[in-house]
Amino acid sequence: MILLHIDSSADTADDSVSRRLTDLFATTWRARDGSAEHRHRDLCADPVPVLTPAYTALGRRVEREGFVPPAKVPALIENAAEEREWDLTLPLITELLAADTVLLGVPMYNFAVPAALKAWIDRVTFPGAYTDADTGENLLRDTRVVVLMARGGGYGPGTPRESFDFQTPYLTAYFGDLGVAPENLHLVATELTLAGLLPHLAGHEDLAADSFAQACAAVTALAAT
Numbered sequence: 615m616i617l618l619h620i621d622s623s624a625d626t627a628d629d630s631v632s633r634r635l636t637d638l639f640a641t642t643w644r645a646r647d648g649s650a651e652h653r654h655r656d657l658c659a660d661p662v663p664v665l666t667p668a669y670t671a672l673g674r675r676v677e678r679e680g681f682v683p684p685a686k687v688p689a690l691i692e693n694a695a696e697e698r699e700w701d702l703t704l705p706l707i708t709e710l711l712a713a714d715t716v717l718l719g720v721p722m723y724n725f726a727v728p729a730a731l732k733a734w735i736d737r738v739t740f741p742g743a744y745t746d747a748d749t750g751e752n753l754l755r756d757t758r759v760v761v762l763m764a765r766g767g768g769y770g771p772g773t774p775r776e777s778f779d780f781q782t783p784y785l786t787a788y789f790g791d792l793g794v795a796p797e798n799l800h801l802v803a804t805e806l807t808l809a810g811l812l813p814h815l816a817g818h819e820d821l822a823a824d825s826f827a828q829a830c831a832a833v834t835a836l837a838a839t
């Protein structure tokens with residue numbers, strides 16, 4: 615079993631709440647099966663480069679050909695810039711395809727996901743990479759995706775800023791469209807992480823502690839099954 619653990623917080627492990635949650639998941643998950651493989655990708659320490667025109671040109675050429683498996687993409691590369699883009703992209707695709715479980719730590723930045731994670735999403739979502747060229751079946755249908763989100767404020771049902779949560783609908787739509795089965799996609803949020811810091815959140819410290827405790831319980835349960 616392979617766990618692909620991806621963090622995207624700009625904060626270090628000491629300060630980041632999403633990193634604490636992904637660490638809890640990974641530690642619990644490893645304790646279950648000592649032979650399991652844990653791969654960690656830190657998108658802040660090791661950023662994925664944003665796309666260039668060579669990536670999009672290669673992607674269009676691949677799309678014109680229909681379902682081209684990654685192994686056949688090199689035959690469609692026309693220049694050094696496209697080769698460089700493919701060299702940056704293929705390892706990410708291979709890593710995602712190999713994972714049984716993908717664990718994502720996702721802070722809320724400006725109501726959405728960090729640019730570091732969006733850069734990974736844009737690059738790894740290469741045309742045809744997740745479709746079996748022979749059968750047309752999606753190669754991620756059995757992959758489990760666990761998304762652990764951290765937000766400074768509160769966005770729960772009935773709160774004034776409920777509609778400002780663009781993380782949950784975006785990541786649900788993205789992974790669903792990528793082919794991850796709905797029953798294999800799990801999103802957990804811890805909220806009010808800035809309650810002890812921001813004056814307008816003063817008095818919400820207990821709610822923040824409850825939210826974190828509930829998230830930890832959900833993470834432990836997900837990692838143990």
Ligand SMILES: Cc1cc2nc3c(=O)[nH]c(=O)nc-3n(C[C@H](O)[C@H](O)[C@H](O)COP(=O)(O)O)c2cc1C
Pocket residue numbers: 623624625629630631632633720721722723724725726764765766767768807808
């Ligand atoms: C650049 C930036 C933008 C942020 N934008 C929001 C936001 O839109 N809404 C919010 O509730 N918190 C926001 N926050 C606060 C973070 O979501 C919060 O600190 C969270 O705990 C970050 O995750 P981390 O602890 O794993 O780094 C922002 C923080 C940063 C650094």
